[in-house]
Amino acid sequence: MIVIKGVAASPGIAIGKAYTVEPEEIVVSRVEIPPESVRQEVKRFKGAIDATFRDLDQTEAKVLKMLGKEHAKLIDTHRLILSDPLITKDVSRRIAEERVNAEFALSEALERINRAFEKIQDEFFRERRHDLFDVGKRLLSHLMKQEKKTLSGIRAPAILVARNLLPSDTLNLRESDVLGFVTDLGGKTSHTAILAQSMKIPAVVGLSDASHRIKTGDELILDGDQGLIIIHPSPEAVTKYQKARIDALKEEEALDALRGAPALTADGHKVKMMVNLDGIDELKTVAALKPDGIGLFRTEYLFLNRTSAPAEDEQTKAYLAAARAFDGLPLVIRTADIGGDRTAHLGLETSKNEQNPFLGLRGIRLFLRHSELLKTQFRAILRAAGSGKVKIMLPMVTTLREIQSARRVFQQAVQELSAEGTPVNKKVELGIMVEIPAAALTLDALLEEADFVSVGTNDLIQYLLAVDRVNEDVAHLYDPFHPAVLRVLREIVETAHKRGKTVTVCGEMASDPKAAGLLVGLGVDALSVSSRMFLRIKQIIRRMSLERTREAVQQAAAQADSDAVRRVLAALDS
Amino acid sequence: MKKKTLAITPKLGLHARPASLFVQTSSRFQADVKVSKLMDGEEVVVNGKSVMGLMMLAAAFGEKVQITVDGPDEEAALAKIEELFRKKFDED
Known part of the structure; x- marks a missing residue:
């Protein structure tokens, strides 16, 4: 059993046999051309560009159908790369000046751009070179009249292992039996990773030399949440991950079923559940949660x-x-x-x-x-x-x-x-x-x-405990379970209720599965939760007993430190 | 020849979309458009009509780039480019 840690690119777990693709070695040789053939060679290159544009049109249609408009923008980027003077002008110039074949001129031009991109420190910009390779490879295959191998050929369900995957390769995975993929190269913000996330294909990237170590047919576990893979896993590991996979799927289904279900505690008390909104581009996602x-x-x-x-x-x-x-x-x-x-x-x-x-x-x-x-x-x-x-x-x-x-x-x-x-x-x-x-x-x-009144717990805790959460030397002292936090929250609720005013908690505590119940027990009227945690928190509320939590919270607030507070609250779940 | 130094206005820097807007704008003019930025103390100059070139600059939000336009319609070209920066590359 070998565990390799990489970069978690797309969440989910996959268990199965590996299918390792050998890196496509396109060997480009330098061929000198006579002066009278220069025009012909440039024309051949332009022909390959036109053919690649047609490829992109086809891919665009596919993306639109499968993933929608947002992702089709990627194709626009590829079109711009294809008409970029760094490719069109530079290659034609090389053909004419150096009297070389189009393939060689193109690979030289691509290599030059690649070298410039490799030097970029910023990962986001550096990763954009994979889009260039994608377009470059298509162009080369047209020039060399080679069929570009598509990965949709994989028939039996398998985990794809490759040195690198280009965005267009990733798009083809949807039509194949790929359970997930692992690559040696790539980062979290590459188009390949983003596509994998929206296609819901688990993926781990940046595994350095995994594609050399894994042979087709090897047993493999891919953990897209932790960003690791296990080669030749022990039977125990397989059982553990199988269970985790099923649990995760069940959990997702259970949470999904809670959309629109009332936020009632197990003992029948209604809790008002609202959502935090960070911008209007989230409106659709947030509305789908049916909040109060x-x-x-x-x-x-x-x-x-x-x-x-x-x-x-x-x-x-x-x-x-x-x-x-x-x-x-x-x-x-x-x-x-x-x-x-x-x-x-x-x-x-x-x-x-x-x-x-x-x-x-x-x-x-x-x-x-x-x-x-x-x-x-x-x-x-x-x-x-x-x-x-x-x-x-x-x-x-x-x-x-x-x-x-x-x-x-x-x-x-x-x-x-x-x-x-x-x-x-x-x-x-x-x-x-x-x-x-x-x-x-x-x-x-x-x-x-x-x-x-709405309580912003993040700042309240920061000011109450005098802890800067960004300072790693003291970040561990930031503690929502400090008895002082509980006592102040209780004070806020009691004061507001005495005057007939409502209290919402919109800080992170309301979105914390360990703390949300405690807030309800303190008598908070409404929780305003991050959209990501909304259904999870609703599930917690539906499982808690308000009467029992109320008692426990009073006891917790009387404790001397947060460890004691945690023990009191943990006793609630047992 | 006209020169102007401008700060990058899009939030994520001069990434693919703003870079392509830049290219669409600069390509409407005859003038030669060059964009340069200091990287590790070295001036990197790229063609303002090339998306890959612009992305090579890895220009982040707030960073300064120098635009040089040279040609018969240089004034109009620079004005349009400045407008693009001012409007934050239509990012809203």
Whole structure:
């Protein structure tokens, strides 16, 4: 049994016999051509380009049918490579100047481009050379009148082993009996890996010399989740992986069946389950989960990587798209939580002594300093709110005055829009994120002005425990199960409920399978979960008993440290 | 001959799609278009009408590249290229 670790390119487990493809050795020899044949040779090369364009048309039709429009863009890239002067002009020039055959001129040109790409540090750009090889190989095979071997010839189910797979090879796998593939070369961001993911074919790449070690017919286990392969696995390993494979398939089916099922605990209590939205390109995926609403629409994406703040119309368009997709369901839009180090790009003056951006000018602090940004965002949200259940949430609130100031800006936005004749939904609620310990401890006062509360656990824990999660020396101290976290959360829920206000948790804790139940036990009204974890968390809720968790959570909050908290909570599952 | 230094505006850098938009734009003009970037202290110059060439620059978001246009319609060509950068290569 040999285990080789590579790069996890596409998730899933495959167990079966290997089918090793020998690298296609295309031997190109240099042939001198007489001056009078140069034109003929260039013409032959152009003919091969035309034939390759026809190939691409056929492949495009196939991709469109199988994977849809998004992936067909890959073919556009290949077309551009094929008409690139680095190939068309350079090869014709080499034929004419060096008086060599088209095949040799082409392979020299490709080699030159390859050498330039090999030097690139950035993996994303470096991997793009495989698209060049793909096009180059097609061209060469047309010149040499060779049929390009397709992998769809594999008949018995097998795990494909190869030195390298080109994107076009990968596309052909769908029509074959390939259980998965492993390659010596390649990275996680190559087109081959991306295609494998969308075709749901498990794959491990970057295995250095695996294709030399594995012979056709060898028993193989491919673990696309861990990014490893096992050659000649022991019977125990095979049994273990067979079980894991079946479990994973069953789990996926079980989760899928939960779409639209009510989020009821085992003892019959309804838990409101919402989703976090990071941009409108996720609308379709998120809507398919049938959530009870959007608990957090992060609008930062509209503001990042640009040189000026997004215009009102652009923002309205995005909010309107979200409001329409979740018509009638609550949609909580958070004003942009942008930190001090990112403001330079928006054309704002920046502080020179921002040594501690997490404690600096971010969230509502920044937007009150530049209130025109806040007003524009309020106006855009109000215009999209229509008659729907749109709510607005302010990030990084510390004081009552901040909410009052934001309300004044909000009123200005309402008045302006009314004066302009735009009907305004006056029922739009204004809530706050509780993520700073001071806000949690003075929540009774803040609730005079805030309509609802959502807890951002990531920042709350970071500030409460004074731990920078990005600093690897202290990251292990970041602990959602610290009793202090539980006590503060309990305090937030009790204070809000006393005043008849609801509490949502939209931080990572709500998406953590180990912590979500605890939040429900603390009395949180709604969880807003990442779309990836939504069904998983729903499953956990449906299996938990609220009554028993409630008791355990009270006991947990009284413990001295997080180990004790974990022990109390673990006892719940046994 | 006209020269201009511009910062890369698309989020993922000058990858395949923005590079092809660049090529589509520059190819509409007669002028010769060259794009260059400093890589490890060495200036790398590529043809602004070549997608592979542009991708070879591996130009990331915010990095500066120098555009050199030379030809009868150089002014119009540079204006269109600048517009492309300003509009962030239609990325939204």
